[in-house]
Amino acid sequence: xxxIPLHDDLAAQLATLDHDGLRRxxxxxxxxxxxxxxxxxxxxxxxxxxxxxxxxxxxxxxEAACDGARRWGVGSGASHLVSGHLAPHDALERRLxxxxxxxxxxxxxxxxxxxxxxxxxxxxxxxxxFADRLNHASLIDAVQLAKAQGAESHRYPHGDLAxxxxxxxxxxxxxxxRRLILTDAVFSMDGDLAPLPGLLxxxxxxxAWLLVDDAHGFxxxxxxxxxxxxxxxxxxxxxxxxxxxxLVYMGTLGKAAGASGAFVAASETVIEWLISRARTYIFxxxxxPIMACALLASLDxxxxxxxxxxxxxxxxxxxxxxxxxxxxxxxxxPTAIQPIIIGDNHAALRVxxxxxxxxxWAPAIRPPTVPAGTARLRVSLSATHRVEQIDRLVDxxxxxx
Ligand code: PMP
Numbered sequence: 001x002x003x004i005p006l007h008d009d010l011a012a013q014l015a016t017l018d019h020d021g022l023r024r025x026x027x028x029x030x031x032x033x034x035x036x037x038x039x040x041x042x043x044x045x046x047x048x049x050x051x052x053x054x055x056x057x058x059x060x061x062x063e064a065a066c067d068g069a070r071r072w073g074v075g076s077g078a079s080h081l082v083s084g085h086l087a088p089h090d091a092l093e094r095r096l097x098x099x100x101x102x103x104x105x106x107x108x109x110x111x112x113x114x115x116x117x118x119x120x121x122x123x124x125x126x127x128x129x130f131a132d133r134l135n136h137a138s139l140i141d142a143v144q145l146a147k148a149q150g151a152e153s154h155r156y157p158h159g160d161l162a163x164x165x166x167x168x169x170x171x172x173x174x175x176x177x178r179r180l181i182l183t184d185a186v187f188s189m190d191g192d193l194a195p196l197p198g199l200l201x202x203x204x205x206x207x208a209w210l211l212v213d214d215a216h217g218f219x220x221x222x223x224x225x226x227x228x229x230x231x232x233x234x235x236x237x238x239x240x241x242x243x244x245x246x247l248v249y250m251g252t253l254g255k256a257a258g259a260s261g262a263f264v265a266a267s268e269t270v271i272e273w274l275i276s277r278a279r280t281y282i283f284x285x286x287x288x289p290i291m292a293c294a295l296l297a298s299l300d301x302x303x304x305x306x307x308x309x310x311x312x313x314x315x316x317x318x319x320x321x322x323x324x325x326x327x328x329x330x331x332x333x334p335t336a337i338q339p340i341i342i343g344d345n346h347a348a349l350r351v352x353x354x355x356x357x358x359x360x361w362a363p364a365i366r367p368p369t370v371p372a373g374t375a376r377l378r379v380s381l382s383a384t385h386r387v388e389q390i391d392r393l394v395d396x397x398x399x400x401x
Pocket of ligand 1: 111138186188215253254261
């Protein structure tokens with residue numbers, strides 16, 4: 001048998017990815033994140049970012065970052081548990097806890113790390129996880145790691161409360177068992193909302209915890225952008241301490257908040273447990289203090305961001321109205337994530353390329369990010385888009401039909 005060098009093998013697999021329309025490529029931007037992107041010397045209207053409120057390049061955040069760098073330096077120099085936990089990190093955690101309506105919050109370096117850390121710290125041998133089928137990859141990976149620690153896992157059909165109820169009833173709690181229901185609050189590739197009130201009710205009835213990944217709701221949904229729980233009136237301030245103890249909330253800071261990082265908000269006890277046990281918290285360098293300073297400024301803008309959120313709602317309605325009488329199939333999404341389902345991988349790439357020729361950049365999302373046969377354009381809107389830019393997208397899509 002001849003030896004196949006690793007590179008030949010990988011090159012052959014890359015060729016297969018090309019053939020299946022699954023090869024990934026990057027483009028380099030010569031401009032900051034915003035509604036317009038400069039790529040290869042050309043200007044595009046970008047519908048790619050998760051910068052839903054348009055804060056990523058906001059002057060107030062830039063100013064806070066520069067001031068923060070002068071006061072605190074650039075790096076934290078160590079993990080949070082050693083000497084990397086600086087005063088701006090602490091101030092940010094207090095603000096985030098109060099804003100999300102929980103007793104405590106813990107700053108993490110990314111949402112991916114937050115999900116891995118919280119799930120693996122909470123679910124081990126003998127514990128049970130119940131997860132929505134369309135959860136984000138970071139939650140899927142977190143479940144794989146929890147399974148490697150001896151947890152069992154069950155998946156329920158997307159958003160299906162009756163199916164989840166049957167699963168919970170068929171797998172009754174054992175003494176000492178921890179049970180976690182895991183869900184995205186806003187599904188990242190579909191834009192729809194999880195039925196959080198029903199999920200919380202099931203968590204209470206079947207003695208489980210509800211872990212909510214609000215990557216795409218934090219800053220955008222609910223009064224003052226307090227997120228998906230507040231959107232449904234489930235924020236702890238309103239619904240009491242007992243519910244706080246059922247809920248673990250994860251919000252990311254690289255999307256609507258415009259910077260990077262994430263946080264977990266929960267009871268005092270859960271946060272203390274994560275500080276001692278979440279490996280993705282313990283074994284990584286603390287977030288840059290610059291980021292914490294920028295995020296403190298971002299929280300001010302999020303709190304005062306009603307006009308941005310209202311404009312975003314107008315843009316969502318404009319896009320949906322504009323495409324309603326066309327062949328393009330939108331998902332039933334009320335959020336800034338407005339996917340257009342195409343189906344075939346190559347067809348999705350062709351539509352994205354045709355739009356690109358017209359100066360419009362919207363990413364073609366293919367498996368494994370979405371289920372096979374559901375390739376789509378993931379159009380995401382930002383409060384910094386202008387109505388005319390939405391109209392340009394609608395017109396271009398009509399021309400591509
Ligand atoms: N959860 C969801 C639902 C997401 O969409 C993402 C990012 N795409 C993450 C978690 C990961 O967050 P981060 O980008 O901060 O790692």
